[in-house]
Amino acid sequence: MLEELEALNDEARAELVEVADSEALRTWELAYIGRNGQVTGMLRRVGDLPPAQRPAFGQRANEVKNALQAAYGEREQAIKAAELAERLAAGALDVSLPGRPVLTGGLHPTTRMLRRFYEIWADMGFQVYRSRDVEDDMHNFELLNFPPHHPARDMQDTFFTTEKDVILRTHTSPGQIRAMREYYPEPIRVILPGMCYRHEQITARSEVQFNQVEGLAVGRNIRMTDLKGTIAEFARRMYGSDRQVRFRASYFPFTEPSMEVDVSCILCDGAGCRVCKYTGWLEIAGSGMVHPNVLRNGGYDPAVYTGFAFGMGPERMIMQKHGIEDIRYFWGNDLRFLQQF
Ligand code: DAH
16 A cells, blocks of 8 residues: 555656646646545555554655645645736736826806805805796796886797796796795895796807896895995905996886996906906896885885895806806807816
8 A cells, every 4th residue: 555655646746747727736636635635545544554554654645645735835836926927918917007097077167156156145144045947927027027018028038838828937036026925024135046048049149048146135124235235245255355346227127226237347457358348347237126016026015125136147257257258168068168167
């Protein structure tokens, strides 16, 4: 049996030299030194020998097994190293190449501008009130003091739907009525941001959708000086403390008196440039004292309450600020435009 052991040892060693990959190595291990391998099997058979021969055989068999185990370990390392080198060469990984840039998204310029609005108005105590995009003629026009066939309706080409009396709001002002009817008889200080829709020819200057931010304050003691001071404060926070603000008389059906608000041009500082069309002024809002009829329609008695309102266009303000000449960029989803902000 000792000769058998030596022969097995020689055979195993000869075979191990030929083993070239992990799979063959595993086969070799199972065949010789694994739990059911031949060398392991011989060790188990030590009891078959006459007692006198057992110690010598046992010792030798253990030596052989340990030596084969060590040889196996060395071979395993060599094969693993070779296989790794091969994988690296095949992958041809160049660790010095620059990484692929990970593109992160960004907020739309209008979203940023709207958030700036919320911040400034919140500091002055105005809450955001969300009103609906889908309206009826009553709220969008009549309750705002636009009688049927009133010529002021012509300024706002309306999207009608096939449903009777279902239209898309042409401005955020109908939210004034909804806020008043909800809050009566509390005083009100809200801004109403949101998308408005007009059935217009799309050009560089007009889009069929755009945002407005409406403002409404109603209370027992609100005067025009409150409106002027509040809007001037907004303009300075938005454009810088050195801005001039001016109010021009104007007309809106839902305010009386009505005013348009200008700030001295932020690009040329009033000297005159392309963006302000050489006037030195940029128009930033329509505004006025809430018309008594509108207060009444909202449930507030105009003999007791007064209020002011304003409307601003965030896209228009972004265009002024960055000298953008075409409003179509806003909903064109062209990344070259959007990434500039
Ligand atoms: N709703 C007006 C428009 O779309 C904007 C506006 C003007 C709103 C004056 C107001 C205001 O609240 O007081 O043209």
